[in-house]
Amino acid sequence: MQETSTHTYFEPKTILCISAHPDDMEGWAAGSLLQWIDQGAAVYYLVLTNGDKGSADRSAQSAELTSTRQTEQKNAADLIGVKEVFYGDYSDGELINSPDVKRDIVRIIRRIQPDTVITWDPTMIYCAELNLINHTDHRACGQAALDAIYPLARDHLSFPELLNNEGLEPHAVKTALLINTNTPNFVVDITKTIDKKVQALHQHTSQFPDIGKCRSFVESMASVCAKNQNMDYAESFVRINID
Numbered sequence: 001m002q003e004t005s006t007h008t009y010f011e012p013k014t015i016l017c018i019s020a021h022p023d024d025m026e027g028w029a030a031g032s033l034l035q036w037i038d039q040g041a042a043v044y045y046l047v048l049t050n051g052d053k054g055s056a057d058r059s060a061q062s063a064e065l066t067s068t069r070q071t072e073q074k075n076a077a078d079l080i081g082v083k084e085v086f087y088g089d090y091s092d093g094e095l096i097n098s099p100d101v102k103r104d105i106v107r108i109i110r111r112i113q114p115d116t117v118i119t120w121d122p123t124m125i126y127c128a129e130l131n132l133i134n135h136t137d138h139r140a141c142g143q144a145a146l147d148a149i150y151p152l153a154r155d156h157l158s159f160p161e162l163l164n165n166e167g168l169e170p171h172a173v174k175t176a177l178l179i180n181t182n183t184p185n186f187v188v189d190i191t192k193t194i195d196k197k198v199q200a201l202h203q204h205t206s207q208f209p210d211i212g213k214c215r216s217f218v219e220s221m222a223s224v225c226a227k228n229q230n231m232d233y234a235e236s237f238v239r240i241n242i243d
Contacts, residue, residue: 024120
């Protein structure tokens with residue numbers, strides 16, 4: 001990972017987090033979200049898939065898993081202080097950057113009118129340093145979200161039914177923050193919020209049943225992000241200030 005520049009203060013007012021699955025934002029951005037909420041930011045989630053495949057339990061059924069994971073997401077969001085969670089109903093593992101997905105994202109952007117959107121970096125296919133292959137849903141989510149931010153949410157002639165039938169005015173997002181990236185340029189010191197981040201991620205007990213392993217995962221990833229930054233734990237992003 002390349003060296004990043006640390007911004008000591010960032011004060012978003014309204015943040016929309018666009019994720020592929022329940023637990024995405026807790027794993028990659030909760031430490032920062034907790035700080036920004038403490039500064040007064042209003043945070044919203046849009047979770048595009050229903051999480052119906054994310055289990056190693058051979059007895060798990062998709063409908064039951066969807067209900068479980070949405071409950072877990074609500075519990076985690078409540079702990080962090082998220083205002084509202086919106087859900088898509090796309091099947092886990094099958095998300096694509098389609099017009100329907102982009103329309104769903106544009107709808108929520110125009111409804112919430114965030115100055116900042118957090119989503120996945122669609123260019124991160126794998127990271128050899130971390131022995132990580134990025135999930136196909138993450139990449140599709142990130143690309144659809146960026147397409148929605150620019151130009152679709154901004155232009156009134158894009159998805160005109162949202163304006164004509166639903167009264168949703170165009171909106172220009174000012175800042176995009178991309179998670180899980182090989183090319184970060186912005187880091188946030190989460191040393192003071194990492195304990196609550198662990199608690200939030202542990203709400204997803206279907207995915208992280210062991211609190212010790214959950215803490216180990218969070219601390220390990222946060223240590224990597226904090227490398228060469230003169231801090232203990234961090235979250236890193238690509239920050240794009242959109243003109």
